[in-house]
Amino acid sequence: MCKASLEEWHRVNDQICIDTKYTAKGLVPGELYKFRVSAVNGSGQGEASVTVAAVQALDRLASPEIDIDASFKQTHIVKNGGTVTLQIAFRGKPAPLATWSKVDGELPVMADVNTTDNSSTLTIEGCTRYEAGKYTLSLENNCGRKSVTFTVKVLDTPGPPGAISFKDVTRGALTMMWDAPTTDGGSRIQHYIVDKREASRLAWQEVSTKCSRQIIRVTGLDIGVPYLFRVIAVNQYGQGEPHEMTEPVTATEEPCTTQESKCC
Known part of the structure; x- marks a missing residue:
């Protein structure tokens, strides 16, 4: 030649x-x-x-392909404070560009990515409930694109419950509702703890220690006194972070003209 x-x-x-x-x-x-x-x-x-x-x-070009063997796990479960390692082997020509992302969020600060021409590994140390979620590895070259998604579950206490709202605010009583936490800590929410305090005081008072629903009727409030409330979710790993109101609510002597008010 x-x-x-x-x-x-x-x-x-x-x-x-x-x-x-x-x-x-x-x-x-x-x-x-x-x-x-x-x-x-x-x-x-x-x-x-x-x-x-x-x-x-x-060159004989080839679109990205993901090599999955018997050891492949789509769901990874790690305890609070532990380390999770997501690894995938792949092939393609030219060597695909590998990109990690987190569905509905950004990669954790403690995430470390190590990529070669035929594999990529995402390692997350010190996992908390906030590192739980879905992670996607995307592969792309001139011939095509391929992706695979992993689910990471972190066994931890729940995150804070969502927004608190009120209805049926009447003389000395009100109905309180809240949203479930966005992260359950990898375990079913068993119940909620609801506390109250007068806005002028610092000490919290117990309303319910085992509220099984996301709604509760609170009675016995002093008329005209502004109150703050907080809600804590509980799973098998313990109590999570509380969601506390920032603006007080008052159980008026006369019914509220608006049926429902919300506090962030």
């Missing part, structure tokens, strides 16, 4: 080739080559047959 631009021929096969096909290796991608073949018998080497046109050496 020879490079088309040089016309300097050299032998390709180091050993005798008895077949009518041969794989030439070590070619430069994008370079143009010419090939010629001569048959040999007992009387010697015959006349060469030369390729009519030059042939360009091109």
Whole structure:
């Protein structure tokens, strides 16, 4: 063979080739080559047959593929403070660009990514409930795109409950509601703790220690006194962070003109 631009021929096969096909290796991608073949018998080497046109050496491109074996786990469960490692092997030509992302959020600050031409690993140390969620590895090259999603569950106490709202605010009583925590700590919410305090005081008073629903009727409030409330979710790992009101609510002597008010 020879490079088309040089016309300097050299032998390709180091050993005798008895077949009518041969794989030439070590070619430069994008370079143009010419090939010629001569048959040999007992009387010697015959006349060469030369390729009519030059042939360009091109990479065999392949879209990204994910290699999954028996050890693959889609869901990873880790205790609070532990480390989770998400690893995936892949192939493709050219080598795919690997990108990690977290569904509905950003990658944790403590996340470490290590990527080679055929694998990528995401390691998260010191996991808390906030590192729980879905993580996606996206692979992309000139031929296509592929992705795989992992679920990480962190066994921890729940996050704070959501927004608190009120209805049926009457003389000395009101109905209080709240949203469930966005993170349950990898365990079902067992119940809620509800506390109250007068806005002018610092000490919290117990309303309910085992409220099984996200609604409670609070009675016995002093008329005209502004109150603050807080709600704490509880699962098998303990009490989570409280959600506390920032603006007080008052159980008026006369019913409220608005049916419902919300406090963040």
